[in-house]
Amino acid sequence: MPEWMKALVDEVSGWPGVTSHEHRFGGTEFRVGGREIGHAHWFGIVDIPFTVRVRDALIAAGRAEQHHWLPDSGWTTVRVSRHGGENARELLRFSYLKVRMKSADGAVAEEARVELGRCGLEEQVLEAAGVASAVEAKN
Secondary structure: OOHHHHHHHHHHHOOOOEEEEEOOOOOEEEEEOOEEEEEEEOOOEEEEOOOHHHHHHHHHOOOOEEOOOOOOOOOEEEEHHHHOHHHHHHHHHHHHHHHHOOOOOHHHHHHHHHHHHOOOOOHHHHHHOOHHHHHHHHO
């Protein structure tokens, strides 16, 4: 496993509630409560599920591209060599926090909402995800 992937897998697997599994097409898949938040392939690609609207905002911001196999879906592809390993980590964290915001545990949901409010993602990405309005409504 390449060093960038080992570091990513170690970090993401350590987030509360995340489980890691072998991905069916090679690599490591990350889940929260059974829901996939993304997966990393050893050959330098990280795929993360979003809505088409969020995917389009991420592409416009230069953070990701259409999924390499499912270009008409909301799935994004982050090429570590092009978009950077830290960017891949930030987008996996974004996917993770969006799931955590929906937690039945109010404290978990609030913690995710607060972190999303200061995560540093582009405003158009947060707006596309409906996060900016949720954060503003609570402030």
